[in-house]
Amino acid sequence: MRKKGWLASIASLALVTGALAGCGNNNGGNASPSASGKTEASSSASAGSKASGGTVKLKMWGGVPPEAGPQEVMDNWNKEHPDIQIEYVRYVNDDEGNLKLDTAMMTGQDVDLFVNYTLSQTAKRVESGFAADLSQFTDYNIDEKMGADAAGWKIDGKYYGMPTTKSSYFVALNKDALDAAGLTVPKDWTWDEMREYAKKLKKGDGYGFIQNTEPYADPVDAVLSKDGYTKADGTSNLDHPLVRKWLESLNGMMKDDKTTPPLGEQLTSKMPVEQMFLSGEVPMLNIGAWLLRSSNNFTDYPRDFKIAFAPVPRLQDDAEGFMTRGGLGDYISINARSKNQAAAWTFLKWYADGGMAPMAAGGRLPASKDADQDAALASMLGDKAETYDKDSLMYVIFDNKTPTFVRSVPQEVMDLRSQEYEKYFLGSQNLDATIAAMVSRHNEFLKKSK
Template sequence: MKGKKLVPYSLCLLLTASGLSACATGTGSDTAQTQAKSGGDAKPIKLTFWSGVPAEAGPQQAVDNWNKQNPNIQVEYVRYVNDDAGNIKLDTALLTGQGVDLYATHNFPRFETRVKANVALDLGQFKDYNIDDMMGPEAADWKVDGKFYAMPTKKDLHFVWLNKDALDKAGLPVPYNWTWDDMRAYAKKLAEQKQWGMLQDLVTWDFVLDSPIAVEGAVKSDGTSNMDNPLTRKILENMHAMMYDDKSIPLYAEQLSKKMPVETEFLKGNSGMYYAGEWIFRFANNLKDNPRDFKIAIAPIPKVTKDQQNYRVFGGLGDAISINPQSKNIEAAWKFLKWYADGGMLPLAQGGRIPSSKAVNADESFKELLKGVEDKYDVDSVKKVLFSKDFKTFQSKLPQQMIDARKEQYQLYFTNNQTLDQMFSNLVKRHNEFLKQNKK
């Protein structure tokens, strides 16, 4: 990937490239009700459910449980890799009628694009389930034009994983109210133990930079770009200094070119901290493949400064599941989706996917999360962060084109191919051009 320009994501562009004339429209025929009512020797309805979660991390068990309980509606699970190539594979399947009935989207910009391409059903037509009520106020982050085209099904949160033993050796307490300067100091101190002070999952880099503008937005009141926000600048300065001055985190180019398996490195004890999220539980709880002799604690994502206003942490709810309007079995898909959200997905909890529905007891979910590995965690810090009411969350609403453009620019900065001032100058110029081109 090094040196390559990242291609902006667009379903309709994909359509054009595929030789298709327009985005999908309309709704599929409703054969589900007809078959369900026929009873007797009717063939079972078959649904296909796509998601980015590995089958062995819980989805297959959930689907197997459903299939045992519902012989008349059988579900097949299909995993796609949640990267650019994997999402294009899903989009192609949706747009060319390859039998996708339900699918999960794992970030909002991609989801919004799918809604605009008419490949997500408006769930408002179903009156037997109130998503706002069952999932809570954070579900609203997944609305498009005030409507639900997907049901967010899990609690979603980024946080900092900590090697508790390394912290104890360094005389550092498990942090809670802390800043990016504090995190830099922690990383520098932990690096003295001949390990990385901190590692960061590349998927989180963009969300880190979205946080400072989560409330006021990427566009200023005068209609111009806000992507050169001073708090964003401070985060980038800190990360650059940690690479080149402190040498407490890997060089960006090195991590990218070597495709560093950062979760494995952390679980081997080769880093004191790891900036990621709840999905890492599926690796950390798998002691057969990732044996470790240290306890893990977790801490919230730090504020940029102590006095930061509108502090937000990426998260809220995730794994937003949509029904394909072209499905021939919409009623059956809706029945499965409700079951899955209201507890059917519990087998995914040990992999960090805690159900967001109020139909599922939080203590039951937490017990499932750490089942059999309780002694490998600082349980108090894990529970405190995962169920904290001390910070608000956000979902990124930045258009995918600008996420790609920003990544292109910060890659040049982190590889010392341009200064920070040049980076922001180029980025703001690109953003203002984008805003002008897409002015309503």
Template sequence: MKRKGWLKTALITTLAATILGACGSNGGNNGNTGASPGTASESPAGKPGEKVKLTLWGAVPAEAGPKAVIDNWNKENPDIQVEYIRYVNDDPGNLKLDTALMTGQDADLYINYTLTRLQKRVDAGVAMDLSNKIDYNIDDQMGPDAAQWKIGDKYYGIPTKKNMAFIWLNKDMLDAAGLPIPAVDWTWDDLREYANKLKTDKVYGLLQHDAAFTATIDGTIAGLGVTKPDGTSNFDNDLWKKQLQTVHDMMFVDKSTPEYGEQVTSKMPVDTMFLKGEAAMLSAGEFIFRNANDLTNFPHDFKIAFATIPKVTADQKDYKYPGGLGDVLSVNAKSKHQDAAWRFAKWYADGGMLPMASGGRIPSSKSVDNKQAMDLLLKGVEDKYDTESMNKVVFGQFPSFQLSVPQQALDARKEEYEKFFLNEQDLDTTLKNMAKRHQEYIK
């Protein structure tokens, strides 16, 4: 059963890559193979008096902010009506979006959550080149971290929110175990020790959300460089070896975190388990706020504190933290209503997305009042968080990154470390295969 689930994921990933690769080979160079910007209409509606209907694809549940955003826009703009379509940010969900973008289905605007996904969509010609949009300065509005999302020195979307990933802590459990909130500069050896002290027969020491599972190895390679000085793959570095071994030991020796096969095959709801008190720590992003703040559906009475995503070793140099900016809003280069879509994108980025703040998505535009966003985030749940660690970690400033590695290479990497975590392959073979397959993509 475990093997079948893994193969299904691999096949889906391969199919998505095939669709985008095949379609992209027929497109233009700059991801702008549809109608040219500015030529889609004489007015936002295409013809005088005509009403435009746009679709926006995103991964956030509608009730967690997008519905309020869309309702606000539609009320203020009767000539341009927007429909929100939710897709799940996993391999099948991204395949669904990519298919819609390429086959001419309704997909005028969409949100990208990783640079590698955006790169594939640029290559496929379904992301509008924004370099000639002189009416909006992304660098000025979003700050220097926005440049991490440039592809070929151009923007193909607007980074709209502050990205955050960290360790969520059940502070009540820490207090009961006599453990302080970890220092900012802690390591995975420290985390492993915490997990061992916090685990019980009914409580995991650590759970990891799938989106955060590679946070440390990504931050490590962002600092080391994805290639060595001789141009060969750096996917077999010693820090990755130590990190993968540490997590493996936590699964099979300490039993302080779930075995990988069990977590994947059971589709373990790690955020729900953390909020139910079934785990002392959770590695995840700010998107968990939408559940943590929903005391009706996710009731809990403990206080939550925060720690950074740990380094591998204390003397590790040039480590980068998961963060920066995210939720990059792109206009489909094949949309028939690019002018209208661009008008919505600017509005969304400069404050229209504010209702999303209650679910943890803090707008990155300088046009948005940060205090207003903070108030929305904590409204009614102020006593559920340790404010000192929140200010230090969630709203702290750390060197961040956007990993610039082809999605195919990341998919291959995942296939290899999954074999290690399923005890189908030893660690040295895993590292060797990851580097070998990455090298093939480099060539």
């Protein structure tokens, strides 16, 4: 699929950014991956080392705050490897932050490694020539180390990065509130059942369920990852009956039940959903394992309740064939324009096989079979282990055998559908018009992509 419009937008912004910032640091800006692969990568790294008096300097861009693990990882590496020093650069994993990262790579700023959080973003960067093909390195078997789920990150049969974490998505629950309402911690539930929980847990004018806008469409992707984003005739499947059910259900929770915030309120207030959950204000939060970097922080987020965990609910009644978002995540790529690809690869192997252990404190468990999982779990819970329902935590992270998907729908499709469903949730477009608009725009995209 071609993404000329996106590239043109990036290029235009890059020109403006370069003009304002003096084009930034252009080290390595004209480098490109060679057909010979590993040989050039190795010689480039060597050249970089010699040019800096024997020390290679790397920069890794990621979306996790430095204090939530990355800085400790960098410090540990730098102590052990005086010949290769690495610096962490944080970018916020939202539209603006991803644009900042892409612009930095296009303008030749120092980016040696970068973390992708969706396959959609990764595909864009591969097409733009930003991500190196890791098949040039033959001393590490990603499939063997990470397991079968790693293959979900392949693009055209190749790895342009390495998935490094076990990525768990779940509904975090205020266990004390559940107990008071006589509700059990679910191990398998539907969206309708979750909606009833929200009604029973709602108190006064408060809400029973909350989430960031990023995972809004996960129920839709859970359905379409299995049933297909297109039908047998090649046309859009965005009018799938369960897409309609999701729209109606979430809108009903906003406007009829008043158990979850209206989208307009959430957007205008920049609602701090994690804080609202951890303060005890809202008893259910749809989120991922990164919650633990906040829930372990009693200084900024003091709480007096135990947190339990439930799988993300499904839209369909039948559990057969149900998929949930998760699997492996934090897909780390090497910049194809980096002069220090071999050094970056050395760091990446170390990181994946255990160097990333401090990241567990922020909920990021290593995916590699050679990493110490017990140590990572201990790090994840820290001295706050007694404030979690460990049985439900272990279930959602390790024991839940529901098949997982990595969100792979093209960014253009994600954008067009969110633009349309936001109109519905904001009350400016009815349900039928919303579905018709999503299907029409998706079909236009499919025609242009042929």
